[in-house]
Amino acid sequence: MSTFEFTTPVSDEDIRKVHIGDVIYLTGDIVTGRDDVHHRVVMSGKMPPVDLTGKAIFHAGPIMKKISAEGEPDKYKVISVGPTTSMRMEKAEAEFLEKTGVKIIIGKGGMGPKTTQGCIDNCAIHTIFPGGCAVVAAEEVTDVEGVEWLDLGMPEAMWKLKAERFGPLIVSIDSYGNNLIENNKVDFNDRREKALEELKGKLDFMG
């Protein structure tokens, strides 16, 4: 297990250095995007109004607070921003990578075979920020540069964040087709069968 410090734009060379189980701290541009953004880009075929090449997409629906006074240009502050379930984006993520040039996906839980293939094809990775740790993440965001597609509502909009040493980001899918959480699930399923075997006869309350 190695630890890396990357800055956006992240290059293919950077991505090829990392393997599942490595940890990354990321400085630079992170843009939030979840269900509706993926739907709009992949299913509705609209290009995002932000250039995502070499940047990170963060599966997150933040709590934002407007801090600008009335009449001034809108300015926001992050209150709380943690990862959401990445698996919800499985259907669209590979195509999203292809269309946008995103290099790092940040979320929680694993993603499936389509995204794993997408990471090989587009030289990209999926990483996990510890779930439920949204204030730690918010404190690593140094600025909110703006927002796009706010018509989707606060959680679903694309928030353009600047971050400093954002992490820990644990690499769960690398660009070589390895998938940490899928590997874990094989063990979990084996142990589940053993546990169910152990339970046999112990829950026979029917008499």
Add this chain to the structure above:
Amino acid sequence: MSVDLPQEQLAKLVASFMSYSAGHLPDDVKARLAQMKETENEGFAPDIYNVMEKNMQLAHSLGRPSCQDTGIPQFFARVGSKWPYMDIIEDALIDAVREATAKAPLRPNAVEVFDEVNTGNNIGTHSPWIDWEIVKDSDVLELYFYMAGGGCSLPGFSKVLMPLEGYDGIAKAVFEQMTTYGVNACPPCLVGIGIAGSSEVAAKLSKKALLRQVGSHNPNPKAAEMEKLIEDGLNSIGLGPGGFGGKLSVMGVNIEQASRHPATLAMGMSTACWAHRRAGIRINPDFTYDLFTHKGAVL
């Protein structure tokens, strides 16, 4: 006294209670996580527990919601039959949600179905969701507020088994759900199981099971035994914090039951993430209160 006064008072108190519970886990959950952190001393687990702990401290010191997903607001009200302000509770709870959403601030999560529009203030059709119980001979309003996020709501389900599938069938379904969806639900989770005669009753009981304390036991000895067996079994799978693997999987398993029909064995399952933001308050007729899930808290 103005007629609006009790509604305003109740709304203000509940809004503060909601904001507080968004940033502070209940005592039983904090104690269990501290215990689990001691056991989880290998692999990624210690680092993840350290970030979780840092997050709890920052949420407290900065006065912020500890998770960005503050859930669909759900109240579980146990209203004393002699509570004097029966008429205004529902409106006061709606006002409280509006106020807490703006002030805490909470994430606006109410998306109107079919219109597919986020209402922006957590008020919508049947939102907040309020579950009512009447407690006889009491003049106290006991209110649970629960912020269930999307991730930990995802494993939730209910179904009706045929009785010959037995209690083993319930265990099997829970184990499969936890190995399929558990990693997304921010483990270590608290698992709630409801057993009844029909699916909606089982589902509701599974949610009520999550309102029970971590480490509490069902009063029926067989149910308590089943809680223990499922808890030990799930822990042997070793999901670890965040699904990265470890020695444990769950904070606990709570089961609630209702009589079943001879021909049905219905089960429901709900899960709570490690950041189990469940808060309970008892409010007296003079609006003095006891925030019984968070000892020593002052709103």
